[in-house]
Amino acid sequence: MKDKITIICPNERFAKAWTDSIRKQVPDFEVQLYPDDTNRNDVEFLMAFNPPQGVFSLYPNLKVVASMGAGVRTILTGTGLPENVIVTKIVQPMHQRDIADFVLALALGHMRRIPEFFHQQKEKIWRHHPFQRPQDTTAGIMGIGAIGKVIGELFLKNDFKVTGWSRTPKQIDNIRTFYGDDQKDAFLTTAQILVCILPLTDATEGILNKKTFNQLPKGAFLINVARGGHVVDKDLIDALDNGQLSGAALDVFREEPLPPEHPFWTNKKILISPHNAGNTHPDVAFRKVLQNYYAMKKGEPLVDVVDRKRGY
Numbered sequence: 001m002k003d004k005i006t007i008i009c010p011n012e013r014f015a016k017a018w019t020d021s022i023r024k025q026v027p028d029f030e031v032q033l034y035p036d037d038t039n040r041n042d043v044e045f046l047m048a049f050n051p052p053q054g055v056f057s058l059y060p061n062l063k064v065v066a067s068m069g070a071g072v073r074t075i076l077t078g079t080g081l082p083e084n085v086i087v088t089k090i091v092q093p094m095h096q097r098d099i100a101d102f103v104l105a106l107a108l109g110h111m112r113r114i115p116e117f118f119h120q121q122k123e124k125i126w127r128h129h130p131f132q133r134p135q136d137t138t139a140g141i142m143g144i145g146a147i148g149k150v151i152g153e154l155f156l157k158n159d160f161k162v163t164g165w166s167r168t169p170k171q172i173d174n175i176r177t178f179y180g181d182d183q184k185d186a187f188l189t190t191a192q193i194l195v196c197i198l199p200l201t202d203a204t205e206g207i208l209n210k211k212t213f214n215q216l217p218k219g220a221f222l223i224n225v226a227r228g229g230h231v232v233d234k235d236l237i238d239a240l241d242n243g244q245l246s247g248a249a250l251d252v253f254r255e256e257p258l259p260p261e262h263p264f265w266t267n268k269k270i271l272i273s274p275h276n277a278g279n280t281h282p283d284v285a286f287r288k289v290l291q292n293y294y295a296m297k298k299g300e301p302l303v304d305v306v307d308r309k310r311g312y
Contacts, residue, residue, distance in 0.1 A: 004042065005293065006059075008034040009049040009068060018047065018068055021282035026290065045293050054080040064088065064296050066289045069280055070095065070147070071227060072306050073200045087306040088292055090285050096150040098278035099197070103151050103223055104158060106249040106271070107139060107193050110221050115247070115271055132192075134159040140191025142207075143198035143226065144170055144177060145312075151195060163190040167203075167310075188215035193223065199312035200227035208232065213239040219246040225277040228253035233264070240269045251277045 005022060009015040015033060022031050032038065034055065043059045049068040056062060057080035065075055066088045075087055109115065111132040120127055139155045141148040144164030152162045152175050164170065165178045165187040178187035188194070194216060198204045208224065209232040222245055224231060233254070239245040249271040250264065256275055264270050292302045306312060 002030050003028065003293075004030040004032070005045055005047060006032045006034060006037050006040075006043050007047045007068075008051045008055060009047075010052070011049060014049060014068065018282045018286070021286050025283070025286060045296060047289065048075055050074045051079050053078045056080045056082070056085070064292065064302065066292060067306075068282075068285075070278075071200065072312065073227070073229075076306075076308060076311060083308075086296075086302055087308060088289075088302055088304045089306050089312070090280055091146060091288070091304045092280065092285050093150075094281055094284060095278045096147045097154075099147055099225055100151040100154040102251070102277040103195055103225060104154050106223050107137075107155070107160075107195075107221070108134075108158075109271075110193070110247055110249065111137065115268075119268060135161075137161065137192050138163060138190050139193045139195060140165065140187060141175075142187075142191075142194060142196045144172065144175070145197070145199075148195075148197045149175075151197060160193075163187055185215050188212060189217065191220060192217050193221045196222070196224045196226045196230055198226050198230060199310075200229045201311035203311075205229050206232050208236065210235040210238065213244050216244070218244060220244075221246055222248040222250075224248070225251045228256065233262075237263060237267065240267065245269075247271070249273070251275055 007015055007018060019031055022029060040059050041061060044061055044063045046059065046062060047066045047068050051074065062085050064086045067075055067090060070090050072087055072089050075081065113129040113131055116129060138161040141152045141164040144152060144166045148164060149172055152164055152172065155162045156174055163176045165184060167179065169179045170177045196208060208230045213235065236248060240248065247269045251273045252275055258264060258272065264272060288303060295302050
């Protein structure tokens with residue numbers, strides 16, 4: 001039987017990028033796109049990004065679903081995914097560094113008051129502002145896993161003090177780490193800049209809320225490059241209005257694209273970017289996908305496997 005990969009991806013641009021990469025690297029493979037794919041009984045290996053509800057029940061012999069992005073929640077939730085199916089995720093150093101560079105730029109831009117200068121320029125206002133220096137600032141990484149560690153280490157190289165929080169204990173040179181619910185509040189009190197890079201799970205849904213914001217130092221700055229579902233939107237606006245937060249940079253939202261009527265658009269303390277912190281590079285990422293495809297065929301262990309109980 002001919003090697004075959006089926007792609008389920010409602011984003012046509014993203015689907016085409018992956019399809020072109022696969023056909024370039026393994027021209028002998030058959031590549032099909034849902035919903036125009038055929039012979040679904042033959043499908044053992046799927047690639048997916050934001051799949052529709054219940055879709056995996058259409059593939060009775062499915063063995064592996066490879067996420068085409070960093071997140072897997074949309075694959076694990078409401079898609080009819082059988083318990084025996086293995087899910088893999090993208091783990092890509094280039095993607096991790098892209099996100100880290102973006103986060104550092106946001107932090108430095110806020111500390112040097114760059115967004116305020118843009119607003120002043122529109123009004124032709126000449127006004128000086130005091131600024132923070134990295135050596136006087138602690139960046140707290142909420143989710144100090146694979147990507148969070150890269151972000152933290154880049155902050156260290158730029159003279160920041162760095163703390164990190166995760167579900168389980170971590171030891172990272174020169175980063176003070178906290179873990180579990182019992183240590184979360186202590187972590188939050190350190191974070192003058194709070195960077196959220198947590199996976200979105202039932203446990204982390206809405207974690208960026210009033211209680212969390214009130215634990216931060218007065219005037220803290222929030223950067224969210226994880227998922228929009230982490231933020232309680234009203235609580236964020238309230239924290240900005242009352243001065244508990246000095247600003248926020250948001251790259252992800254509960255609904256994307258962000259609706260034109262959403263109040264985030266008109267809040268001068270919020271910097272919006274269109275889920276652009278880091279891009280998956282299909283030409284590089286497909287190498288591990290292909291490695292897992294052949295491992296599945298041989299009955300060998302796969303890499304970058306998701307722990308379905310944890311949700312990441």
